[in-house]
Amino acid sequence: MVNMIEVIENNIKNAIEKSIEKAIDGGSIQIDDIPEIIIESPREKEHGDFASNIAMVLAKKARMAPIKIAGIIKESLYLEDTYIDSVEVANPGFINFKLKNDWLYDTLRQVQDKGDDYGKVNIGNGEKVQIEFISANPTGPMHIGNARGGAIGDTLSEVLKYAGYNVEKEFYVNDAGNQIAKFGKSLEARYLQLFGIDAEVPEGGYVGEDIKEHAENFKDIYGDKYVNEDEDIRRKALTDYALEKNIKRMKSDLEKFGVHFDVWFSEKGLYDNGDIDATIKYFKDSGKTYENEDALWFKATEYGVSKDEVLVRTNGIPTYFTGDVAYHRNKFVVRKFDKVIDIWGADHYGHVPRMKASMAALGLNPDNLEIIIMQLVRLIRDGKVTRMSKRKGQSFTLADLVDEVGKDAARFFFNMRSADTHFEFDLDLAVAKSNENPVYYVQYAHARICGILRQLAEEGDFIPKIEEVDFSQLKEESEIELIKKLAYFPEEISQSAKSLDPSRITKYVLELAALFHTFYNSCRVKGVEEELKKSRMILVDSTRIVIKNCLNILGISAPEKM
RNA sequence: GUGCCCGUAGCUCAGUUGGAUAGAGCUUUUGAUUCCGAGUCAAACGGCCGCAGGUUCGAAUCCUGUCGGGCACACCA
Known part of the structure; x- marks a missing residue:
């Protein structure tokens, strides 16, 4: 549960804050309050490992040149007991921090120590989260849009588990109506x-x-x-x-497809157990309804929705909307989830405001219901867009996809882009040229590492104990860049969970694999001096662990041989 | 008509939530292996960040307008 990046950023933030306070006390900077200090990692290596723009932010308030403020902050920075090696001020007022390599060596120690658990962070505090996805009509096979929802939902669930949430995955079966x-x-x-x-x-x-x-x-x-x-x-x-x-x-x-649900929840069950009636009664009793032309309406406009909604039709049958409100009431009131995440296709977009409104009408906080709107998938075959219609029974199904491109490639593909992007699934490309699929690039990196370690083990060289390793051997640029990437993994989980965007993990693991391949081509593990070999074995093994953790989250196999 | 998503290299897309010289992959061209897995790596080519204004020290990112593509606006689900 250690996030090295967070630790360092907080170190720097605190140091800057104290320095500014000191400057205020000493009268060299005149401001009323200190704004939030943002630490970023610069793109250019010459700008150090971390940087802050605080001097520019303060410039106007303090009515001083940013470069001057930066100089003052730098002067009284307290750097003892931190990873910070040196501080530089750069135009127009950046404060750049260069770190001792110890933070990277400590990262390797952490990866080795945590293993499968490396990357886990605690931002969820065990909060009870339910995530509902796919929920396809059981009137026919699942289509390719459901496949995207499945890949995103399942991966997001794993991300949230890594982030310390107590996650339950659910499929809502529309078996009524x-x-x-x-x-x-x-x-x-x-x-x-x-x-x-x-x-x-x-x-x-x-x-x-x-x-x-x-x-x-x-x-x-x-x-x-x-x-x-x-x-x-x-x-x-x-x-x-x-x-x-x-x-x-x-x-x-x-x-x-590698997707497993904890609960399959029946819509019909809501009718049978009285949840629908209870919900309608609640709305009626609290004066949120009226009758018009023999139908029962919900005053959704009182909650900022553009039109009212029918709860019970003229023919006496409740609408889908009513069922869904009862369903969500069940999630929050009966089953007591702290947070509920729904993943819907863009064609359900219009449903969002009225669901939020109904939550408010039920006295619940609409913000606890997070809805991820997923843009629809367009299927390209023979260079043309093919229309999918379940009713006409001519769709390319989820099962077809898994058969043709495989679970690993399909899941990886769907998680390469965030949910809100329009996604074109080019079947010809995915099928005919599947060897070029980036999933192989990542899996190959993993297999390659396993190959190296396997060979070394056959020669009697096993992963050394941490205490026996002199990490200061690692100082080549490709080594440093690789470890840095490993250090960012917990932060990546954190960001991914906060933004509910599992595609970050896919992008991350691709970059990690690329950095490994670069390292591999410039540094050798076998056949170098003993101390260097030991430390590189740890580096390579740590990379293997992180790639494997990523692939586990993505629900993709991590082969040791290919 | 109203709301939402998208518009970045020839193609597919990133872009750390406003930072420093806008990045990958594919394609094209050139190079790298007597040595741990070449399903790999290095380099070059490639840009009016759709367009026009605005906000500020600073904008691909925020605001307004506009153009183009997609989706949704039911007593369907």
């Missing part, structure tokens, strides 16, 4: 058609091949038993049968 009714009617039509009965799939129903298959399989089991049954009974039998099959299929497809 209008779509299911249409699903049942579509199945019924296909079933009756098998007996030569002139039945039509309803307007807006499901016309995919999978519906026909369900009907045929159903017929194989039950024959004509349901042909002359009451239609409600017939539809229910067909729906129950097909839903079970579909959900089973989704679970096994997700298993192959």
Whole structure:
């Protein structure tokens, strides 16, 4: 649970703050209060390891030239017992800090000491977080958009666990409501058609091949038993049968994709256990509703939403919105999650403000509901955009994707870009040129390290004990840059968790792998002087650990041989 | 019409939440292995950060406007 970067930044912040206080007391700087001190790591190496712009920020308030303020701060900086080696002032007023290499050597000690746990930070404090994603309709197979949601959701969950949250992953099964009714009617039509009965799939129903298959399989089991049954009974039998099959299929497809849910939550269950009625009653009792044309409306406009929302239709059936409000009430009120994260496709964007409004109406803090809107995936095949329509049954499914490009490549790909970017998945590229996929670049780095260590072990050279290593041997630029990157891993987890953006980890591990390859080409591990070899073995092994931790978070295998 | 996302090298995208000379990968060109895994590395080429204003010491980043692409605005989910 140590974040070296955070420790150093706080050290520098404190030193600067004390220095400024001293300057204020001494009258050399005249300001009322000290603003937040920001420490950054400069792009240019000549600018040191860390830098602060505080002098420029203070310039106006203090009515002094920034360069002069920087000089004053530098003069009374207290640097004992820190990693700071030297301080320089640069135009127009930056204060640049150069560190002793000890901070890097201590980083290696930490990586070795923590192993699988290196990178873990505690910003979550064990807070109970629920993350809900995919939640695809169980009326057909999952499509490629669901795959993106799955990869992002699953990886974000792991990031949050690393960041100290108590995470529960959930899939909301829409097994009730209008779509299911249409699903049942579509199945019924296909079933009756098998007996030569002139039945039509309803307007807006499901016309995919999978519906026909369900009907045929159903017929194989039950024959004509349901042909002359009451239609409600017939539809229910067909729906129950097909839903079970579909959900089973989704679970096994997700298993192959490496996504595992802690809870599969049934929408129907909300009707059965009274949560829906309780929610409607709560809204009614608290005066948040009115009736219009026999429908029950929620006064969403009182919460800043542009229009009111229907809770119960004229036909007496609650809307999807009502179900979702009851569902979220269940998350917060019944199951007591501190924080809830939903990952939705951009086509659900319009749903966000009314959900937030309903949380407020329930007396809950809308800020505890975080909604990640994921831009839709466009599928490119033969250089053309292919449209996906689940109802027409012609979509490229999640299962197809895993079969064609593999779990590792698919998960890596989806996590290369943040959720809010439009994403084009070029199948031809991913399939035909899968060897060029960056996932191999990272996995290769891992396998390469394992290869080196394997060979050394065969020659009797094992990873040395930390106490026996003289880290000051490590001073080549490629070594320093690599260790620096390792030092940033916990900070990367922290940033990734705070911004709810798992793609940072993918970008990080790519850069880490690149730095390793650079190191490999300029420095040797085998065949160099003993002390240097020992310290490089630690460096290489530490790199292996961090790459592996990243790949674990991403849900991607870390092969020892390729 | 209203709201949201995107616009950065020929292509795909980063850009540490306002910092110093805007970076990778692919493509093209050139080079590197008697030695730990060449699925690798090094270098070169490549830019009006969509456009126009504004905010300030400082803008790809924030604000306003504008153009282009995508998505959403149901008694659907």
